Amino acid sequence: MDLKDKSPFHPKRLLSSFRFAGNGLKIAWREPNMRVHIAAGIFISAAGFVFKLSRMEWCVLLLTIAGVMSLEIVNTAIEKTVDLVTEEYKPLAKMAKDLAAGAVLLFTIAAIIIGCFLFIPKF
16 A cells, blocks of 8 residues: 555555454453453343343343443553553552543443343343
8 A cells, every 4th residue: 555545445444454453352352351241242142032132122232242342442452551651560550450440340330230121121
């Protein structure tokens, strides 16, 4: 690809973007917490089939699952970036990591509540 081609829609540039994103997903898969979220997502999706969720319920469920996983990826990116910047203990570095992990926890709690709204009425 020529450097003077600045179009973000150039096929080679788009292909590279997808390749980088796919690599990011492979990296995320190696993270233990991400595997927990994936396992939970698979389990909850199976429950969605068993309880015959409506289209709208599926939309809410899938957005919730994707939200938790996306936040976990962002959390991992923040942790890796902080680790790259400093190897020694720094209170601000700890704070950045804790805040990112807190965001995942907050959304996970919301996801559990959403799951309760979706599944408890089905019992």
